Amino acid sequence: GHVSGEIMVCLIINGKKLPHAEKLVDVLCKLKGMASITLNVNRKKTNVILGDELILLWGKEYITDSIETLTYQISPLSFYQVNPEQTGKLYRTALEFAGLTGTETVWDLYCGIGTISLFLARHARKVIGVEIVPRAIEDARSNAKRNGIRNVTFLEGKAEEVLPEYYRRPGPDSEKDLLHPDVIVVDPPRKGCEEPCLDTIVRMHPERVVYVSCDSATFARDLKYLCSHGYRL
16 A cells, blocks of 8 residues: 555465465564455366455455545455556546546446546535445445445446446436436446447537546547547547
C-alpha cells in the first residue's frame, strides 16, 4: 500500500497445502507493515495466474490504500493500479472528461473494486458499477461504505451481458434514467470491449463515453465502432 504501508503476500500454488507454511509465515509476519498472507490455489492448466480459492494463513484477507481522499480495501483477487502516483492523475482526467455537475446518472463498466466509481459518485447523482470478479464486487461495496458514499450500486457480471440485459428488461419508471445515462465510463482489460457492450452503449446514447484503455490497438478498434455510430473523439 503506497499510502498505508501495508504489505500483502499471496502465494499461488498448484495444490491445497504449502510445505513448511508455518515457518514461512513466522518469517514474513516479522516484516514491517505485513498485514495479509494468503495461499491462492490454482490447479487449472490455463494462462490465468490466480485461482478462485483463497486460504488465509495470517492476518487479514485484504490490505487498504488511499488515492487522494478515498480509502480502498484491496483483496488478492481484486485489481488495483500498480502505479499510485499516476493513478490519481488518471482518475482525475477521467473525471474531467466525464464533465459531471452533480445531476448525472453514470455507468462505470469493468469497475473493479470501485476505484473510478467512487471518484465519479462524489460528483454525480447516481453511479452503477459493473464487474465480473465476485471478490472485487465485495471490495467495491465495502469501499463505498468505508468512504460513506451511498449513491453508488455495484452489479456482478460481465459488462457485455449485464448492460444489454439491463437495457432490455422492463423496469420501473424510477429506473428509466439508467437506460439513458448521461455518461458511461469503461476501463476494460487489454482485449477491450465486447461488441454487445458497445452496441448497448450506442443504444443507451449517453452524451459522453469516457474510455480508459490499456491497449491502444483494441481502443482504436472500439473507437472505430463508436465513431461509426455517431460519436466523435
